[in-house]
């Protein structure tokens with residue numbers, strides 16, 4: 001299109017608003033980052049390489065089964081609650097952003113399934129996360145509790161993926177698959193931080209007190225689930241305590257969240273040992 005003098009003038013006038021800027025600080029900005037970073041799970045990964053895992057095979061497969069389940073539950077909860085969140089916080093941009101996260105999690109399911117099928121160990125319903133999902137979504141304030149719960153799970157996924165890339169025993173296809181997902185998860189953590197900030201801005205002292213009590217219970221259960229992975233973690237060289245320390249340190253990067261939600265002895269023990 002040829003820009004006329006007038007349309008150029010309009011563009012120049014509108015430029016300072018900069019609606020197109022991809023930024024992790026706004027919901028629409030994050031959506032634009034997601035559009036720009038879109039990847040094709042069939043073409044981005046070389047699925048023809050043989051997968052050699054040696055003696056980490058069993059541990060790695062078991063960890064991936066957990067992950068598959070977590071991705072599935074994550075996707076299901078977003079779909080259930082994203083509209084409610086947008087209504088609650090009166091912010092339609094949230095729906096656009098969370099739909100990009102749905103698309104990402106669906107892609108993650110696709111690559112995990114494809115990889116596990118290649119290993120002749122297709123994902124099965126293990127139900128380990130069902131109590132956590134139930135705890136995160138049933139009863140009052142489901143949106144707030146979902147956003148809080150997601151902060152833990154997304155941060156933990158990021159820490160596990162980062163560690164996986166350092167493990168010499170994981171095959172190149174597995175690492176490629178994780179590398180692509182990690183790019184998405186970094187954006188999801190940024191989105192969750194926006195969600196957490198939105199939530200804290202909307203909660204008075206009483207609501208914060210109730211949510212903090214709930215969060216402590218949730219974290220206790222979630223930490224227990226992560227620790228249950230220790231036998232598999234030992235097989236691949238990933239210590240759950242290391243993952244937990246990294247996750248808590250990452251969450252504590254938000255000073256207001258740290259002050260309001262990470263003051264309990266369990267959180268403080270992880271933060272102290274990471275410092």
Ligand SMILES: [Fe+2]
Nearest residue numbers: 071104105108
């Ligand atoms: Fe994911």
Ligand SMILES: [Fe+2]
Nearest residue numbers: 105154185188
């Ligand atoms: Fe995610």
